[in-house]
Amino acid sequence: xxxxxxxxxxxxxxxxxxxxxxxxxxxxxxxxxxxxxxxxxxxxxxxxxxxxxxxxxxxxxxxxxxxxxxxxxxxxxxxxxxxxxxxxxxxxxxxxxxxxxxxxxxxxxxxxxxxxxxxxxxxxxxxxxxxxxxxxxxxxxxxxxxxxxxxxxxxxxxxxxxxxxxxxxxxxxxxxxxxxxxxxxxxxxxxxxxxxxxxxxxxxxxxxxxxxxxxxxxxxxxxxxxxxxxxxxxxxxxxxxxxxxxxxxxxxxxxxxxxxxxxxxxxxxxxxxxxxxxxxx
Numbered sequence: 126x127x128x129x130x131x132x133x134x135x136x137x138x139x140x141x142x143x144x145x146x147x148x149x150x151x152x153x154x155x156x157x158x159x160x161x162x163x164x165x166x167x168x169x170x171x172x173x174x175x176x177x178x179x180x181x182x183x184x185x186x187x188x189x190x191x192x193x194x195x196x197x198x199x200x201x202x203x204x205x206x207x208x209x210x211x212x213x214x215x216x217x218x219x220x221x222x223x224x225x226x227x228x229x230x231x232x233x234x235x236x237x238x239x240x241x242x243x244x245x246x247x248x249x250x251x252x253x254x255x256x257x258x259x260x261x262x263x264x265x266x267x268x269x270x271x272x273x274x275x276x277x278x279x280x281x282x283x284x285x286x287x288x289x290x291x292x293x294x295x296x297x298x299x300x301x302x303x304x305x306x307x308x309x310x311x312x313x314x315x316x317x318x319x320x321x322x323x324x325x326x327x328x329x330x331x332x333x334x335x336x337x338x339x340x341x342x343x344x345x346x347x348x349x350x351x352x353x354x355x356x357x358x359x360x361x362x363x364x365x366x367x368x369x370x371x372x373x374x375x376x377x378x379x380x381x382x383x384x385x386x387x388x389x390x391x392x393x394x395x396x397x398x399x400x401x402x403x404x405x406x
Contacts, residue, residue: 201232205224205228207225208225208242208244208245209242210243210287211223211228211238212240213230213236213238214236215236223238239287241282241291243283243287244281246279247281248277248280249277249302251275251277252275252276252357262309264314270317271360272358272361273357273358274313274357276330276333277353277354278302278305279350279354280351281349283347283348289347290348293347294344297346297348300341301341305353311336312332322359329358334350338350
């Protein structure tokens, strides 16, 4: 029995050194590395040796670094669309502008580019709250009448003003609205009510536009006012009935004066003709 025991013990000790306890073959050259990973690393090295003559030697390292550098430089290529203007920033400061087409700037983080749309016409409503629809603008005319004015301002970025627009004005829409309110108050304040309501509307629009543009240019805003369009010019709702009554009375008075003048123009020549006939007899 003792001999059988020693033979069994000897058979266990005489097996392959890398064999597992149940006789499975060895896992690979490294006991801690799966065979799949070893194979993958081996194939990767072979491919790199085929592409890079020096493999992972000094020459191969230089080639890899050069390829990475070229790829980094290529990230500076950008396209400006037909309606846009490119503004190149170097460390956050505007240094140049670019026209539509393919352009280049130094790669990030040295330079970046912004491409605002310079052809889109934007619009800002003045005089009415966009959310509530209530009037916001009561103003006094030159002849001391109160009037409500609602109008729309159409504006866009100047063709050469993209950089000014991006960096000189923080909230363009708010700025346009504030300047529009100031301009309309000044123009209405030196005008009489009746012309604004009737024949002077177009003149009022043009005056507001010119005054707004002058103010925006003073801020170097890069904004161009393309049109000012009056939507509503009338007395406040609280007094509009009384105002309409006054206007109706004025119209009636003018009508009566015109009728009297027409009657006079008809009767006087007739009377003069009758008088002439009597004298001739």
